[in-house]
Amino acid sequence: MKQLTKAEEEIMHVLWLLESANVKEVILQIPEPKPAYNTVSTIIRILETKGFVSHKQEGKFHYYFPILKKEEYSNSSLNKLVENYFEGSFNELVSFFIKKNDVKLSDIEALLKEIKK
Incomplete structure (x- = not known):
């Protein structure tokens, strides 16, 4: 894309x-x-x-x-970001984001609960 x-x-x-x-x-x-x-x-x-x-x-x-949905473009852009800057590793992206943005443990736990639904 x-x-x-x-x-x-x-x-x-x-x-x-x-x-x-x-x-x-x-x-x-x-x-x-x-x-x-x-x-x-x-x-x-x-x-x-x-x-x-x-x-x-x-x-x-x-x-x-x-013609293109926002979600489709967002997904493609995020995948390209992960490929180009985080060696294709989503874990590297999340780790980088958490470290650089001082994400609280409670926010991570809430996110995990949301993902499991």
Whole structure:
């Protein structure tokens, strides 16, 4: 799966949130400073070319919607992170995260209980 640039990822998060939107609606969801209309339009067309987004036309507007689910992209990105930085070991990732973020034992126990369900 292709990776997204930071700008593409920001647009995808908006489309995942809204499920379907035109360019103006996407821009409204982006924090200040807002990008130009043409910039967002170009990024969305790139996302469409990459196969992340499709559109339907209603009157003179194009409404864009994600083809790829957020969970699928998240899983692929996490797997790539584990491969590239933690030698393919999920245990290494979790260990690193726990050490660097001062995770409490009670949080780990709660997570384990949630996983066992």
